[in-house]
Amino acid sequence: MKNTSSPLSVAVGKGVQGACKILKRGHSLPGMIVEKMDAGFLSSALRQLPLGTMIVCGTNGKTTTARLIAQALSSLGLKTVTNDSGANFTRGIISSLLPLMTPSGKLPCDIGVFELDEAWAPIFCRQFPPDYALILNCCRDQLDRYGERDAVEAMLSQVASFAKRGLILNAADRRVKGFSSRFPEAKTSFYGFDLSLSPLFPGDEDLICMRHGCVSPVQSDLASVVLRAITGNTATFEIEGQKLSLEMGIKGSFNFLNAAAAICGILNIARTCPALKNSVRFKDLDLGPKAVAEAVSKVRPAFGRGEGFKIGQSHVEMVLVKNPVGFSSALRSIPLEGKEVMVALNDQSADGRDVSWIYDVDYSNLSTIKAVSGQRAFDMALCLEYNGKKVVRADLDIEESLMHFLEGGGDKIIFSSYTSMLSIRKILLDLDKSKGGNLYAAD
Amino acid sequence: MRRIDVLSLYTNDMSFYGDMGNVLIVSKRLSFYGFEPVVHFYNPGDSFPDHVDMILGGGGQDSGQKNIFDDLQMRGKMLRQLSTQGVPMLMICGMYQLFGKYFLTNSGKKIPGISVFDVYTEATSDRLIGNLVEESELFGRLAGFENHSGQTYFSSPLTPLGKVTSGGGNNSKDGVDGVIVNNTIGTYLHGPVLSKNPKLADFLICKAQLERYGEEQLPPSPVLRRIDELAAKGNEVASRRPR
Numbered sequence: 001m002k003n004t005s006s007p008l009s010v011a012v013g014k015g016v017q018g019a020c021k022i023l024k025r026g027h028s029l030p031g032m033i034v035e036k037m038d039a040g041f042l043s044s045a046l047r048q049l050p051l052g053t054m055i056v057c058g059t060n061g062k063t064t065t066a067r068l069i070a071q072a073l074s075s076l077g078l079k080t081v082t083n084d085s086g087a088n089f090t091r092g093i094i095s096s097l098l099p100l101m102t103p104s105g106k107l108p109c110d111i112g113v114f115e116l117d118e119a120w121a122p123i124f125c126r127q128f129p130p131d132y133a134l135i136l137n138c139c140r141d142q143l144d145r146y147g148e149r150d151a152v153e154a155m156l157s158q159v160a161s162f163a164k165r166g167l168i169l170n171a172a173d174r175r176v177k178g179f180s181s182r183f184p185e186a187k188t189s190f191y192g193f194d195l196s197l198s199p200l201f202p203g204d205e206d207l208i209c210m211r212h213g214c215v216s217p218v219q220s221d222l223a224s225v226v227l228r229a230i231t232g233n234t235a236t237f238e239i240e241g242q243k244l245s246l247e248m249g250i251k252g253s254f255n256f257l258n259a260a261a262a263i264c265g266i267l268n269i270a271r272t273c274p275a276l277k278n279s280v281r282f283k284d285l286d287l288g289p290k291a292v293a294e295a296v297s298k299v300r301p302a303f304g305r306g307e308g309f310k311i312g313q314s315h316v317e318m319v320l321v322k323n324p325v326g327f328s329s330a331l332r333s334i335p336l337e338g339k340e341v342m343v344a345l346n347d348q349s350a351d352g353r354d355v356s357w358i359y360d361v362d363y364s365n366l367s368t369i370k371a372v373s374g375q376r377a378f379d380m381a382l383c384l385e386y387n388g389k390k391v392v393r394a395d396l397d398i399e400e401s402l403m404h405f406l407e408g409g410g411d412k413i414i415f416s417s418y419t420s421m422l423s424i425r426k427i428l429l430d431l432d433k434s435k436g437g438n439l440y441a442a443d
Numbered sequence: 444m445r446r447i448d449v450l451s452l453y454t455n456d457m458s459f460y461g462d463m464g465n466v467l468i469v470s471k472r473l474s475f476y477g478f479e480p481v482v483h484f485y486n487p488g489d490s491f492p493d494h495v496d497m498i499l500g501g502g503g504q505d506s507g508q509k510n511i512f513d514d515l516q517m518r519g520k521m522l523r524q525l526s527t528q529g530v531p532m533l534m535i536c537g538m539y540q541l542f543g544k545y546f547l548t549n550s551g552k553k554i555p556g557i558s559v560f561d562v563y564t565e566a567t568s569d570r571l572i573g574n575l576v577e578e579s580e581l582f583g584r585l586a587g588f589e590n591h592s593g594q595t596y597f598s599s600p601l602t603p604l605g606k607v608t609s610g611g612g613n614n615s616k617d618g619v620d621g622v623i624v625n626n627t628i629g630t631y632l633h634g635p636v637l638s639k640n641p642k643l644a645d646f647l648i649c650k651a652q653l654e655r656y657g658e659e660q661l662p663p664s665p666v667l668r669r670i671d672e673l674a675a676k677g678n679e680v681a682s683r684r685p686r
Contacts, residue, residue, distance in 0.1 A: 143460060143590060144572050148504040205455070347684060353573065354588040356461025356633045375684070378677035382638055383464070385670055386471050394673065396680070 004105035005045045009038040013098040028087050031094030042090060043128040044105075045097050050275045051078065051111035051282075053128070054166075054265060057121045057159050058136025058176070059152065060326045061258045062088065064250065065136060066115035067302045068262035072295035076266075077285050078110040084302070088117045090124050110282075111269075118155050119146070125162035131273075133163035134265045136258070138175040139325040140204050140360075144353040149204070166268040168261065171223045172201065187272050191264035192223035193257055197230065200253045200332050207324050207360050225264040227257050235297075239263060239289040246297035251306045252319070253333035254326075259296050266292045306334075309428045313409030316428060321415045322352060324360035330415065331365045339411040341366060343384070344374040344398060344420035351417035355379050363387045373401035374420040398423050406431075444479040447651050448492060452500035452538065453511045454484040460590060462501025462535050464635030465644075469499065472644055475664040478652075487514035491521070495530065496651040498522070502536030502590070502633060512554070515541060519557035526559045531626040531650035533643075535636060539621070539629035540564040540593050560622050560629055561601060562613075564593040573686040575612060575632055577605030577620050582642040584608075586681035587632030589620075595631075597622070604630050609686060626650045639678040641671050 016030040034041050046053050056066040070082035083096040093114050101107050116124055124130075138153045146152050153175050160167055160179035167181045171190035181188065193201060228243065229236040235256040236245040248256060270276065270287035301307050309316045319334065321327040347353050355376045363384065372381040372394040381394035395401050402424055405412065416424055451458070451466045470480035483492045487510065503511075522542075526532060534542045543562040546554040556564075570592040577585050585605050594614035597603075603613070604621025612620030612631060621630030628643070630636060637644040645661060653659045 140459065144588070147570055147572070147590065147592065149459070150504050150506050354460070354590060354633065356464065356588060356635055359461040359464025359467065359635050359638070360458075376677075376680070378673050378680055379634075379638065382670065382673040382677055385673065386464075386467055386638075 003048055005041055005048075005101065005107070006038055007103060007105045009034050009041050010098065010101050010103060010105050012037065013094070014101075017095070017098055027095055028089065028091045029095075030098055031087075031091035031096075034094050034098070035091050042094055042124075045094075045101065045107045046112055046128050048107045049081075049109055049112050050279065051269065051273050052131030052165065053112040053114065054132035054134060054269065055121060055124065055130045055159070056113065056115045056134045056136070056265075057118060057156060058170075059118065059139045059141040059323065060329075061136050061254065061261075062115035063302045064255055064305050065134065065258040065261050065265075066113055068250070068259055068296050068299045069134075069265050070113040071299045072262060072266060072292065073111060073113065075295045075298065076287060076291065079108070080111050080113060081107070081109045082113045083115060088115045089120045090127070093124070116159075118152050121159045122155050125159055129162040129164055131164050132166040132168070132265065132269060133159055133181075134168040134261060135160055135170065135176050135179060136261060137170055137173045137325075139323055140357065141323040142352050143357075145349070165272045168265045168268050170261065171221075174203065174205075177222070187268060189224050189264050189268045190222040191225040191227075191257075191260040193227040193260070194229065197227065197253070200230075200329065201257060202325060202328050202332070202362065204325060204360075207328055207362060223264075225260045225267070227260045230256060235259065237263065237293055239267070239293060242289060244290060244293050246293060249298050250301050251317075251334065252330060254329040255301070255306065262296045263289070263293050266296070303425075307425070309432055311406055311428060311431050314406060315411050316406070317411075317413045318421065318425065318428070319413065319415050320418060320421050322417055324357050327358075327415065328362040331361070331363065334413070336365055336413065339413045340370045340405065341368070342371040342373070342402070342405045342412070342414045343369055343380055344372075344401075344414065344416040344424060345376040345380040346374045346417050346420040347376050348419045350419050358383045363389060368392065371401045371405040373398045374417065377401075399427055402427055444477070445656060446479045446481055447473050447496045447648075447655065448481050448483065448494050449473075449651075450483045450485050450492060450495045450498045452485055452498055453487070453503070453507075453515075455486050456507035456510045457503035457538055458501045459504055459507060460502040460536065460633045461635050462499075462633060465499050465501070465533060465535070465637045468635065468637040468644055469497065469647065472641070472648060472667065475666045475670075476648065476661050477664075478648075487511055491518065495525065496655050497647055498525070498530065498532040500532070500534045500538030500542075502538070508537055508541065511541075515557060516555070522557055523559055526625050526627040529626050529650065529654055531647040531654075532559075532628065533636070533647060534627070534629045535633060536589075536591055536631055539631065540595060542627070542629055543595065544598065546593060559627055560624055561598045562595050562622060562629070563598060564595045567592055567594050569615075571611035571615065571631075573610055574681060574684050575607065575610035575620065576682045577607045577610075577612065577632075579605035581623075582640060582646065584678060584682060585632060585636070585640045585643065586678045587634030587636050587639065589631040590633065591631055604628055609682070634681075639674050639681055641667075641674045
């Protein structure tokens with residue numbers, strides 16, 4: 001077995017990457033070209049990683065969870081490669097490998113952690129069965145792309161079946177908890193939350209049933225990592241029976257559950273990875289529950305996911321929302337008192353072309369919405385009005401709407417779908433510079 | 444206050460594409476018009492309310508359609524009678540198909556519907572997904588989103604809900620969407636359909652009022668002016684979005 005990748009493919013990939021940087025073109029293009037010319041490139045590169053590869057999959061929280069794991073592993077002393085740009089197709093992963101590879105085709109890293117799009121994950125797994133798979137959840141999402149949630153469930157279940165050494169599952173998701181690996185030696189670990197926290201983590205069924213009370217919380221007594229309690233920004237985890245309270249670097253209780261997933265994932269690696277035990281290089285690493293949980297707690301939010309900006313006298317928070325469960329959890333878990341609220345909704349394919357889902361969100365924690373914008377501003381405003389909320393202003397022009405929203409000081413929060421988030425984020429970054437303020441991660 | 448009983452048919456299995464929004468919209472509009480809306484959520488095995496003025500059904504996944512199959516067969520005769528009596532009903536996507544004669548699966552199996560509509564549906568491999576816009580004689584321009592792999596055909600001459608101006612509709616050949624029989628409407632429009640097409644909501648409410656109280660004219664509602672302005676703008680935007 002060759003232990004390098006083709007130097008030619010690396011050279012072409014790096015060349016295209018250089019050109020893209022100059023031309024400010026897409027991140028995925030170099031990966032796409034290398035994938036076309038060298039079908040075995042992905043596996044030839046990932047095969048070199050001594051601790052293996054973990055993929056993170058599911059409808060909500062992939063980017064944040066992959067980031068929590070990758071950054072925690074780095075701070076614990078492992079050289080980690082990850083697709084932190086959010087490019088989560090196989091070509092995006094190749095693009096993230098290229099800058100780290102040597103001209104001779106070596107990938108000098110210890111471990112890879114990649115978030116994968118639900119539809120691309122099975123394709124990835126067939127090319128390169130991962131050592132570890134972490135499946136977060138299976139909620140209704142992008143139905144205009146997948147047709148049905150059952151189709152997404154089938155894809156995720158297939159991904160789980162490919163996990164060679166370890167499978168990490170959400171015990172509180174009624175669909176995900178039943179998945180299994182086809183490899184009998186793979187160790188399955190579960191994470192979950194305390195039942196007292198279940199109002200914070202509604203599933204699709206709960207959102208539909210809420211109005212006539214048929215909610216039956218899913219038990220997570222299988223879980224080795226349990227999110228037990230939340231007080232402000234402090235999360236209490238029970239990890240293999242041991243309780244630990246930590247001040248978290250990320251915000252929102254749904255992210256604390258992602259942290260439980262990350263802790264569970266890293267501990268699974270620590271328990272099952274043969275290279276960790278056999279190699280001298282890794283023998284001094286502390287991958288015990290406490291060290292792992294602390295490393296996870298220190299990670300900062302990912303791009304557009306609970307990021308904070310300082311604009312003049314205002315602190316502006318940005319939260320990505322793209323499906324009923326994600327939006328409802330965000331509204332239930334982020335404190336909204338004293339904050340002015342803006343909602344932006346686009347309908348590009350990355351947002352979901354069908355906006356019907358907004359009617360399945362639980363808006364009970366909102367009262368007044370100062371601005372509603374995006375291509376489907378009127379759909380959103382109408383939905384909020386029917387839910388008994390007051391919408392001060394609704395218009396299609398995101399920039400104009402945002403400027404109006406930013407008038408006056410105080411704390412502000414923006415809930416936005418994906419492509420509107422990109423536009424808003426760009427404006428906020430520009431504004432921040434022009435006013436001489438500082439961009440900082442939410443604290 | 445005058446009460447109107449609305450039944451949400453198979454809420455748990457057949458409200459997967461935002462169609463619960465129709466229930467919210469109908470009950471809010473009823474309140475704005477001064478009625479007392481009472482919503483009954485009906486699922487397989489539940490007892491059926493003694494009196495129902497309006498029935499709303501939505502789209503579900505194939506698995507959801509399986510879950511409700513037996514119960515729907517059992518309730519079929521009663522639902523046909525209510526439709527004939529003029530009880531207003533709105534059936535979206537999956538429930539529209541099941542209100543037809545049958546659904547022909549890919550493997551050639553005929554799954555019987557309850558024959559409220561003289562239509563049948565055939566499974567196809569190309570799913571019609573995208574914005575759907577149509578012109579309706581009764582309700583003007585209707586805008587929403589369709590997402591279905593079953594294609595529906597009329598077995599006899601019937602009145603469609605609208606002529607498709609953009610998108611698929613019942614199937615990729617006929618250029619029409621939905622059907623109206625008595626006061627029962629079937630359509631592939633999600634959105635939810637009543638959000639950007641309030642005339643359709645008011646039609647259902649008028650007919651419910653007529654059936655129960657013998658009057659058709661709705662009282663004016665100042666609150667609805669703002670809501671319907673937003674709906675009109677939303678309809679305008681949706682009708683211009685690419686497929």
